[in-house]
């Protein structure tokens with residue numbers, strides 16, 4: 609049975625990922641991975657895209673149209689569908705994920721570390737500070753994988769967004785952070801492949817030279833979608849443009865869980 613890890617690197621731009629993430633580039637170059645391009649859904653803001661990626665619905669349909677909307681998801685979503693199917697779910701993610709799928713508003717003490725099979729995100733490790741070090745979050749995710757072998761894990765670091773908003777996307781800090789994330793993910797991806805996980809690496813939105821996102825320009829909405837499979841087989845750089853709306857049905861299909869009618873886009877074929 610398949611298992612899936614989604615690395616959702618906040619504000620990871622397509623061009624910066626392609627040019628600076630050399631381990632992922634190696635897997636693509638040697639056809640051990642596939643790289644697609646996503647022209648992201650709108651608005652290119654975080655909370656709307658977190659919900660879009662996990663419901664497979666555009667923002668005007670799921671209703672989380674702004675970062676300021678603090679409530680549980682009201683639509684069928686990946687975490688809920690998997691939990692209801694008896695699968696094990698986990699996330700190492702920004703606290704807005706806890707608010708969308710576990711409990712809103714977030715309680716920084718009670719909700720920070722969650723191990724509760726009744727919740728949609730059964731094993732959660734959440735953070736509230738944008739500058740929370742990615743490497744600490746990566747360790748939390750890697751620990752959850754070793755301890756619980758979840759069927760689905762979301763790893764959601766904020767480092768690209770933090771450096772992009774602080775220094776602008778046309779900065780050594782933003783670009784160098786892509787190199788940093790790639791180098792820290794490399795050994796983990798090797799381990800997760802060994803453990804039989806399909807790993808996706810993508811972004812919720814891009815970011816522009818002003819450190820802004822939310823708009824419609826390519827630098828604000830174009831993100832990568834890397835596919836790494838335990839078989840080691842990939843298609844290299846495909847040149848294909850796919851949709852954020854395909855991620856949720858793809859995860860459910862891989863885990864053999866029925867796709868809700870609300871997820872209208874077709875799942876990706878990984879072959």
Ligand SMILES: [Zn+2]
Nearest residue numbers: 618619654812
């Ligand atoms: Zn974001």
